[in-house]
Amino acid sequence: MSNNNIFDRPLRRRTLLTGSAMAAAAMALPAPWVGNASAQEFAGKEIRILTWSDATGQAAVKNILKTFEARTGAKVIADLTGTTSDMIAKIKASASKPQYDVVILSGFGANSLADAGLLEKPDTSALPNLARVLPDYQTGAKGHGIGYFLWSDGLVYNTKTYPSAPKSYDVLWDAANEGKIFLPPADNLYALELIIVAAKAAGGDIHNPDGGFEILKKLKGKSLTITSNANQIGDLFRSESLNAGGVYSPLELSPFISKPEFNVSGTYSLAEGFFVDLQYMVVPKGHPGDTAVIVALINHALDAEVQGKMAEEVWYGPINQDAVLSEGAKKSPFIPSPEVIKEHVNKVDAAYLASVRDDWIQRYTDAVM
Structure with missing residues (x-):
């Protein structure tokens, strides 16, 4: 799945490119919903996710989307594609009638879509797991992207x-x-x-x-x-x-x-x-799905156990400081722990x-x- 272009790697996610109150309000959740979604809370509701078709995308389906469905009763439809550029093209092509609720993509893609005015700004106060994410990796793309994992x-x-x-x-x-x-x-x-x-x-x-x-x-x-x-x-x-x-x-x-x-x-x-390169979850402006389900899914992706499972399966760097890693994963030289990330990373401008x-x-x- 290799791609040599600096801004478009299906596996290698790259953050190299450079919102309104109305958008933030659209993402805000009414009280009392804050926290982790409960069992069957979203039964009968459906959202659609767009991400890569490679091993990382397949791992996300298994460890994030399927576990979220089992936990909440929501139906999550996953569309998988080859590259970040494909995702950008899909979101731009459907801008007049949005089809997707969450897109998981590289920083390049998040910045590109944000610059095009096609993203909403998530209400970070509705993401309790974000508080456990390393501060440098919580948000990006001018506030439109929520940090996901590190490549x-x-x-x-x-x-x-x-x-x-x-x-x-x-x-x-x-x-x-x-x-x-x-x-x-x-x-x-x-x-x-x-x-x-x-x-x-x-x-x-x-x-x-x-x-x-x-x-x-x-x-x-x-x-x-x-x-x-x-x-x-x-x-x-x-x-x-x-x-x-x-x-x-x-x-x-x-x-x-x-x-x-x-x-x-x-x-x-x-x-x-x-x-390291931070990967993002973003929400297209005018998305068709329920906002509460969308935000709950994003929060679920930042769960300490989910982050640990993703790291072990595809060697991502977990950004939740409490990520649950097995003893084998903790010893793996290919899974940088939150401590290693904090101390040894060259964060690119x-x-x-x-x-x-x-x-x-x-x-x-x-x-x-």
Whole structure:
């Protein structure tokens, strides 16, 4: 399900683009409804959800939508599609007669729909579970999006070359790895994150990247391939053609990481930290479904047990600080705990990256290709 475009990844969710009182009022819930929906409270009511068709979307159907139906009696219809761009197109096409009540999508999609004036602002006071979400990840898209989960980007490596996970992205510049690394394509957010890594190594930061581009020039001609295709990357690790690569998400390689013959793993425990992208739940303006059911579903998705189940199934980073994880999940290097997220995350300034995107793509291309 890979897609190389920086703003449109069916698995990789990207927040790179940049409401009225009436909209807020439309989402407000009448007293005394506040809190978790009770058994059969919404029997006979129906809402329609739009999200991805990949493993993460299927996990949401299983762990969120089906459990919500069982708990409340509501009927939840799930429409699954391939990409965030597909979702944006569907919401725009149906704007005169909205069909969906909740859309689960990337930050890019949430921001795009908010900028187009097609979203309502949820009443956050009606979401008690939101209080347990890490403060930086509660809302976004100018107040139109409710945080959902975190997609994480780090370093992937060959387990034969590195029996223990590397502690820094600097392995990409190690002479021993010349011709045995992969780098991300220029039009992919991973590339912008690699620029930030290089900028920090040069003593700069996201706003002062010049030194980073100079360091990136040292990688020119040193990579085996420039790609974000998970199947290609997995095959190259299996043939022992690659030692490391990044910035890249281990989540994309989960089918291969689970098979020892691919010799591949990933890490977020890096000196430079790792990157996360917040995914959102949004409510289209003029939605046909009952507001109380919609808000209850959003609240249910933020439940500590639901967040834990989603994290274990698709390696999402849970944002509920009380997320219930099994002992195995707590030990997994692929599921960043709320504590790890709080301490080691590089939270990207999405609006700033959007403003420098074209320039950075060109400079990255010149530096490494």
